[in-house]
């Protein structure tokens with residue numbers, strides 16, 4: 001019997017089963033130590049990051065929070081509430097629109113902004 005990974009001769013009793021392979025002790029420990037398959041801290045960090053929308057800037061997060069709670073709002077209302085310029089709003093909103101987090105729609109004579117799912 002040989003280790004499926006490194007080819008070392010194995011005595012019965014020295015072999016370890018992992019994911020359908022027969023491994024020597026060294027290879028078995030290598031596989032078990034590999035961080036990607038079982039690393040609670042990495043999984044925890046990834047979940048935390050996903051929940052926080054890490055790709056949004058602070059201004060974009062504030063725009064999202066505002067229209068989520070108070071939307072749909074006009075550009076003037078958003079700029080007034082967040083103390084940002086119309087230019088800043090347009091640049092940041094374009095990113096949110098591109099990420100399909102927010103959208104604009106026509107309401108009579110005005111354009112209002114809301115979350116993408118609304």
Ligand SMILES: [Zn+2]
Nearest residue numbers: 003006024027
């Ligand atoms: Zn081995």
